[in-house]
Amino acid sequence: MSVLGISDKTKTVYVGDSAIYGRPIAANQLIIPISFPSLVPSDYRSLGEYPGLIFLEDMYEPAAGIKRGRVYCLPISNKDWMQSVFVRQVEWAGIAPALVQEQYFYHYQIYKMPHYISDTNSNQAILGDGKYASFWKVVAVEQVFGGDIVVTLKSTRTNGVLPVLLPQAMSSEYYQRLSITLDEVQAANRRISPFHLVESCRNSAAFAVGIAIDDTSSDLGHGLKKLAVKMPNNTLSVNAGQIIARLHSRAKTNAQAQYNTRDITEEDAQTALHCLSLLLVELGLARY
Helix, strand or coil, X not given: CCEEEEECCCCCEEEEXXXXXXXXXXXXXCEEEEECCCCCCCXXXXXXXXXXXXXXXXXXXXXXXXXXXXXXXXXXXXXXXXXXXXXXXXXXXXXXXXXXXXXXXXXXXECCCHHHHHCCXXXXXXXXXXXXXXXXXXXXXXXXXXXXXXXXXXXXXXXXXXXXXXXXXXXXXXXXXXXXXXHHHHHHHCCCCHHHHHHHHHHHHHHHHHHXXXXXXXXXXXXXXHHHHHXXXXXXXXXXXXXXXXXXXXXXXXXXHHHCCCXXXXXXXXXXXXXXXXXXXXXXXXXX
16 A cells, blocks of 8 residues: 655655655646545644645546546654655765755555445545635545555536626626626535535526516516516526526425425536526527
């Protein structure tokens, strides 16, 4: 089972069979902080600028939105710093022994994904942090020869999925207000809660339908009824709006209890986002 070390001097990342001997990672391999919202950090710790969990990317397929790699954790132990004989003997060869400076490494171990193994519903993951975070789900965890755990991630949140608004299709006031609602959708798309994304999609869809029927005071349900009368041939817009409305209703706790429905999932939230995109385009307010 491999370990990973990060030099305190050069920030160079090494991977090897032990903390003493290792090889530098490839130039195209990324090291990204990773976190799991359902995970209680009891087996690792963060230490200053060094996160408790990091993802070493082995492969990325942008078209499929798939990443494969290994997750390493900074364990709770006394082994905070590790000396690298490999660096002194190989990279600094020819330097007089008396002048050789020791390097020390933050020592990471393979994280075995016990939270996912015990509950495959705990599959949400966040790569990066803050406004640069991206959202993923764990779709496979495999143990390979040598004991390493290889994790496969699939992207669940994609920025830029919303179409481009057409300013000429509405008044300047409506354009500004609709833009604000779509900004809220994009902000919700960078959060981990599916409910917030569905809710923001409902708000934006209601205003878009209100523009189409020239009554922005109507909620989404009443607006869709008026839209069906005003544009009887625009069934795609009506159906897309109804899906968003149903998903929003399903997210309510009282509705779940009344109708015995399941919780809103990440896939549901993405469905609402795509339905909003379709609604905006079919109403002539945006283009792909």
